[in-house]
Amino acid sequence: MHGPPGPRQNLHDDPPRLIICHRWIMANNAKWAQMNNRAVIHPAVKLRHIRAFLDIATQGSLSGVARAQGITQPALSRTLAELETLLGQPLFLRQGRRLVLTEQGALFRRHAEAALQSLEAGAAALRPGSGGTIRVGALPTVATRFFPRVVLRFRELRPQTLLAVETGPHFYLMRLLREGAIDLMIGRLPGASEMAGLSFDHLYEEDIVLVARAGHPLAGRPLPRMLAESPVILPPATALIRPQVEEYLASIGLAGLRPAIETVSLALGRGICLTSDALWFISRGVVADELDRGLLAELPIGARFLSGAVGMTRRQETATPGLPALEEVARDIARQAPGSWRPDQSSPAEA
Template sequence: MIDPRIRMRHLRCFLETARGGSLSAAAASLHVSQPAASKTIRELEDILNVTLFARSSRRLTLTPAGKTFQQHVGAAFIDLGRAEDLVRERPVRRTRLIVGALPTASTDLVPRAALSLHDTAPECMLRVTTGPNWLLLSQLREGTLDMVVGRMAGAQVMEGLSFRPLASEPIIAVVRPDHPLAGKPPDATALAAFPLMLPPPGAVIAPLVSAYLHSIGLTRPEPAYESVSLSFGRRVVLLSDTVWFISEGVVRDELSRGLLTKMAIEDNLLSGPVGVSMRMNSTVTAEQKLFLEALVHAAESLSHQQADLRQADHQ
């Protein structure tokens, strides 16, 4: 039951304060004085009997209760606007979702989720942008992106961001089907005899690959190429003896069609979570919720497919 003392002005002031991080920003957006905005927030906290903002610094930050309240109030405002449009027979408002996708997610996981989102929310235009992990997470933190889908970055890079895992994905070594090392377990001597393509230093998977190569005795690898690009990597591997270390999701379609094949690596060092990164204090919109659900279903579907393929390989 909604407390009858809560008014729209309380909710609007709360959302604007959370978005701008200050009472002055909220006051400017709502065209009221700062004391009026401060009084409105105090009234709302008194009604709810909780503290919504931490005031220990110049910038107001949401408390755990404030984050919960923001998430649900923000979604409610979006739904209310849609309901108003429908009953007044207004044209359905076009919405937009901007997603950053790392290579491991952009070739299969995100496209599947994109198609699902279009089926459930055709009024939502989805923009997908790709790039290195550090750039996408920087854009996410700045508000240019709504979410980033891919491998989890290091703790220092994830400050202010949350991560929801979807699946665990291995890094693999791929070669052309008639390569001398196709299907064989790699060792330092064998790998040293062929050109290597490794992830560049800024890639999320670079430290994992480096640790793995060190564990098998290849302590100072000298790669011929550094790339996580599907178009570049696939072509180089098909035209040469290059061994490419890459996330399985990037080349999943090439493996299923037999264009590329894996070396026999069985090592937990090369597995890691793939999921969704978002800003901690951002309001989760209805479109973001739908896309998150689509990503979960797509990840589950891909997991079942991979399990079936592994079972077929062992038969």
């Protein structure tokens, strides 16, 4: 701290107005630091500061948060200014009519969300009949068969704990994980460049398959011809399995093949395949039930390298109550015999 600041222009209001900083905070910072050299956060930081900051970070607006909290916008602006003064860092910048987090604000948000979640989980644990909430992101590769079994087993063991599940593409769930909006992500191993501050717990290996509707008119023809003459569905460019599929296509002379559609959605991919001659590259776990029921057929591609690790990704500092129990259930189901939840892996593609 460099002494108490005078009135400054408020970057958080529109139109600009003056904020009177709490001079007693600044005047006592040096004294407090001398008395308590072990603590990092100023004792004047209150829960209302943290909640206001997190709500503003989510909405990007003071006016909407003020209405939701039933307070005036100037009062909310003062709360935010107090927090910035206590932390000694600017948390937001104005871009147009929105407030966006500074680098310091984004860093503080991750830790503030985790701390608030831990407090709420602790309070929930004190209420009879409440087991708290675990928020999980499930990627498509586990959402159809593996994770439903985890959910049902976990509910038998911890019926009072609520599982709040988000589904979506990899980049979306990774963002939620880093922001603290989910506690755990289950799916394929993220790229090495994405793993800073995260840990990955391997569960099993899963291959990528090429599927089509049963009775496809080109079945039995050379695969390059089938791919050249049929509409092809590829995973989106942001999907973790896309680079492997492209490497395979290049290995059979079809580098740069333009797909008709890009998706990993079971509902969309299945619907297209069942009503057309489309061929779909997708993780086996997404279409496992359709293959078992004979709605879709797997086409032999003869490539063993089209596989990858599936597991659990979490922030290293996450300490959500009940999460270790959920992870152990997932490990236990992954260790079960393949026939108990996974399709037979000895398919023509692996022969």
